[in-house]
Amino acid sequence: LLMGAIEDWNDLEKEYTQLEEDHKNYCELLSRLSAAQQKCLSQIAHHRYRIKCILDLLNRASKAPHGEEERKQIADLKMKIADRKINFHEMEDNLPHKNGLYLRIILGQVNVSLLTKEAKFIYKKDYETFKLTVSYIILALAFLSGFLVSSRWCDAVLNFLLVWYYCTLTIRESILRVNGSRIKGWWLTHHFISTVCAAISLIWPDGYTYSMFRYQHILFVIYLSFVYVLQYYYQSGCLYRLRSLGESHEMDITVEGFMSWMWKGLSFLLPFLYFGYFFQLYNAYVLFQLSQHPLCEEWQVLALSAIHLTLFLGNVSTTSLVVVNKVRS
Amino acid sequence: LLMGAIEDWNDLEKEYTQLEEDHKNYCELLSRLSAAQQKCLSQIAHHRYRIKCILDLLNRASKAPHGEEERKQIADLKMKIADRKINFHEMEDNLPHKNGLYLRIILGQVNVSLLTKEAKFIYKKDYETFKLTVSYIILALAFLSGFLVSSRWCDAVLNFLLVWYYCTLTIRESILRVNGSRIKGWWLTHHFISTVCAAISLIWPDGYTYSMFRYQHILFVIYLSFVYVLQYYYQSGCLYRLRSLGESHEMDITVEGFMSWMWKGLSFLLPFLYFGYFFQLYNAYVLFQLSQHPLCEEWQVLALSAIHLTLFLGNVSTTSLVVVNKVRS
Numbered sequence: 171l172l173m174g175a176i177e178d179w180n181d182l183e184k185e186y187t188q189l190e191e192d193h194k195n196y197c198e199l200l201s202r203l204s205a206a207q208q209k210c211l212s213q214i215a216h217h218r219y220r221i222k223c224i225l226d227l228l229n230r231a232s233k234a235p236h237g238e239e240e241r242k243q244i245a246d247l248k249m250k251i252a253d254r255k256i257n258f259h260e261m262e263d264n265l266p267h268k269n270g271l272y273l274r275i276i277l278g279q280v281n282v283s284l285l286t287k288e289a290k291f292i293y294k295k296d297y298e299t300f301k302l303t304v305s306y307i308i309l310a311l312a313f314l315s316g317f318l319v320s321s322r323w324c325d326a327v328l329n330f331l332l333v334w335y336y337c338t339l340t341i342r343e344s345i346l347r348v349n350g351s352r353i354k355g356w357w358l359t360h361h362f363i364s365t366v367c368a369a370i371s372l373i374w375p376d377g378y379t380y381s382m383f384r385y386q387h388i389l390f391v392i393y394l395s396f397v398y399v400l401q402y403y404y405q406s407g408c409l410y411r412l413r414s415l416g417e418s419h420e421m422d423i424t425v426e427g428f429m430s431w432m433w434k435g436l437s438f439l440l441p442f443l444y445f446g447y448f449f450q451l452y453n454a455y456v457l458f459q460l461s462q463h464p465l466c467e468e469w470q471v472l473a474l475s476a477i478h479l480t481l482f483l484g485n486v487s488t489t490s491l492v493v494v495n496k497v498r499s
Numbered sequence: 500l501l502m503g504a505i506e507d508w509n510d511l512e513k514e515y516t517q518l519e520e521d522h523k524n525y526c527e528l529l530s531r532l533s534a535a536q537q538k539c540l541s542q543i544a545h546h547r548y549r550i551k552c553i554l555d556l557l558n559r560a561s562k563a564p565h566g567e568e569e570r571k572q573i574a575d576l577k578m579k580i581a582d583r584k585i586n587f588h589e590m591e592d593n594l595p596h597k598n599g600l601y602l603r604i605i606l607g608q609v610n611v612s613l614l615t616k617e618a619k620f621i622y623k624k625d626y627e628t629f630k631l632t633v634s635y636i637i638l639a640l641a642f643l644s645g646f647l648v649s650s651r652w653c654d655a656v657l658n659f660l661l662v663w664y665y666c667t668l669t670i671r672e673s674i675l676r677v678n679g680s681r682i683k684g685w686w687l688t689h690h691f692i693s694t695v696c697a698a699i700s701l702i703w704p705d706g707y708t709y710s711m712f713r714y715q716h717i718l719f720v721i722y723l724s725f726v727y728v729l730q731y732y733y734q735s736g737c738l739y740r741l742r743s744l745g746e747s748h749e750m751d752i753t754v755e756g757f758m759s760w761m762w763k764g765l766s767f768l769l770p771f772l773y774f775g776y777f778f779q780l781y782n783a784y785v786l787f788q789l790s791q792h793p794l795c796e797e798w799q800v801l802a803l804s805a806i807h808l809t810l811f812l813g814n815v816s817t818t819s820l821v822v823v824n825k826v827r828s
């Protein structure tokens with residue numbers, strides 16, 4: 171036995187020198203990579219600066235009197251510059267990105283860049299699955315708290331979960347944005363405000379107003395989770411289709427296919443979304459009425475009413491704008 | 500003007516081909532790096548597996564009867580294996596690490612590895628500064644809420660801040676741990692429990708018990724923030740000294756210097772820490788008394804009492820263990 175162990179060890183020893191070699195090689199690559207990264211980043215910054223100067227010149231030139239020929243040249247150069255900027259964006263996809271303020275506060279200076287398309291796709295998919303899973307849990311808890319256990323304790327757990335969920339969403343969405351997702355700023359703000367909203371519901375003391383609104387609140391949470399589930403099927407459908415679009419090369423056919431799928435999905439989803447938004451408006455109205463009630467002493471009621479109104483306004487305008495833009499293009 | 504702009508552009512165009520070259524070079528390095536990474540990781544896993552097999556053999560061998568010579572060989576091989584394991588740990592310092600469950604839930608599959616010593620140091624320093632800054636803010640808010648504005652609203656903001664702070668700490672500390680910090684598990688658990696503790700204080704309804712404990716709670720928060728500030732000076736002192744230790748080469752002198760500095764710091768800090776722990780025990784006692792009071796209806800009181808007791812027990816035993824281990828070595 172002992173001889174066997176010693177022999178194995180000696181074999182392994184030989185392989186170990188190979189591993190050491192590989193590791194040294196890897197460390198060298200790592201330092202070369204960060205040098206190359208730095209170089210690319212500083213060059214892009216330099217180019218950006220130079221281009222800004224050229225644009226300044228062009229703007230001044232286009233103010234001075236000039237002939238047909240010159241106008242064509244200016245327009246031409248501006249086109250080239252716009253193209254170049256797109257190129258820079260594409261290059262930056264593979265370069266590490268700076269964290270925004272929010273991520274810097276929560277996570278610190280850690281690098282959360284996803285440098286390949288594949289990594290980005292996996293991360294986004296993971297984000298959607300996360301939303302789906304937590305939505306189901308919230309749905310279950312809200313049912314429990316609405317129809318089976320009507321104790322303040324159960325409500326507190328539900329509201330805690332909501333606070334945690336929206337908070338986590340803002341973190342993950344900030345990471346997505348750092349990595350080039352085009353999530354509208356409003357949805358991020360929406361999740362910030364929803365965190366505050368859930369937190370205020372959490373500290374709303376038990377009493378007349380709370381018991382008056384409790385049932386409606388739980389119904390709203392149930393409806394919202396249901397909409398999130400629907401949204402999941404739409405968003406993850408888009409994601410998969412966009413990915414296979416990116417991979418395949420028979421562009422024309424697939425883009426059309428994607429568009430028609432997207433419109434079908436959207437026209438199914440939108441009525442539910444708008445119903446949810448008007449539910450929010452209705453919440454704001456009911457809460458406002460409650461806040462005028464003589465028995466109402468809590469500041470939470472008016473605050474929640476204002477928050478629901480804000481959410482309604484932001485959601486309706488953003489979603490409508492997105493849809494209008496989609497119709498146009 | 501226009502001619503100038505066009506000339507500049509043409510210059511820049513030349514530089515751009517260089518940038519494109521560099522970027523292609525960078526992308527190639529990136530893919531080579533991830534291949535090398537994969538190779539090292541899988542080789543280490545393979546070695547680990549083989550070593551486990553050898554250890555099994557050795558254990559069986561040491562059970563069988565054997566002479567002096569053999570015993571020496573076994574001990575020798577075991578030593579070598581232990582050394583090898585340390586080598587693996589060192590190699591892994593430069594390799595990406597898998598996120599733990601908590602980070603996977605909060606952040607998803609994003610890679611938060613810090614691959615160089617320098618990056619690790621900066622991250623740790625940033626973490627300490629974060630703690631210091633937020634401690635000062637908490638201190639200010641607690642003073643405000645304790646001595647100037649005694650409204651439930653101000654308490655709520657303070658407790659919110661505490662929830663957020665501890666929550667963020669757990670995230671950052673998980674990142675530190677992924678990157679090889681030896682923070683004891685208890686401190687992480689401590690911050691989890693503290694999050695829950697602050698959250699329960701947040702939803703504690705206003706009433707007899709709340710007003711009885713309010714003042715003591717705020718005093719405790721003030722004391723804790725004060726201790727955090729002291730701790731900052733100790734921890735960041737350790738950090739800087741450890742770093743210069745790692746860089747300099749006159750090992751002996753500096754290690755001794757470090758040890759004597761550390762002991763001085765510790766013996767200054769420890770009385771404050773233990774006072775804080777006994778404050779926690781006292782909190783647990785007062786809360787327990789309150790929970791027995793006929794006017795007490797809230798479950799929060801007993802829950803908080805249990806939490807403070809747990810924190811006291813965990814803190815005292817962990818800190819004492821750490822100190823005892825330091826004395827021994």
Ligand SMILES: CC(C)(COP(=O)(O)OP(=O)(O)OC[C@H]1O[C@@H](n2cnc3c(N)ncnc32)[C@H](O)[C@@H]1OP(=O)(O)O)[C@@H](O)C(=O)NCCC(=O)NCCS
Pocket residue numbers: 294350351352353354357394397401404405408439443446447485489492
């Ligand atoms: C209206 C809607 C269906 C349009 O979705 P879409 O077709 O993906 O919209 P866009 O083309 O503007 O998407 C741009 C990016 O933002 C993301 N995105 C859009 N809405 C998002 C949302 N609500 N949350 C997170 N990400 C979102 C998309 O996934 C896409 O990401 P990518 O750049 O990584 O591919 C979508 O915005 C939506 O579901 N909004 C409703 C959200 C809501 O109201 N929630 C509360 C319910 S009452």
Ligand SMILES: CC(C)(COP(=O)(O)OP(=O)(O)OC[C@H]1O[C@@H](n2cnc3c(N)ncnc32)[C@H](O)[C@@H]1OP(=O)(O)O)[C@@H](O)C(=O)NCCC(=O)NCCS
Pocket residue numbers: 623679680681682683686723726730733734737768772775776814818821
């Ligand atoms: C007792 C104490 C001073 C010892 O500190 P230390 O000398 O750094 O202890 P260790 O050698 O065990 O440290 C190991 C690692 O854990 C870190 N660490 C130790 N205690 C920590 C804490 N409370 N929070 C975060 N990190 C901590 C150290 O920075 C070190 O990190 P590194 O591996 O990245 O270098 C420290 O643990 C401490 O301050 N504890 C008190 C915390 C507390 O009780 N807070 C509540 C106040 S009532």
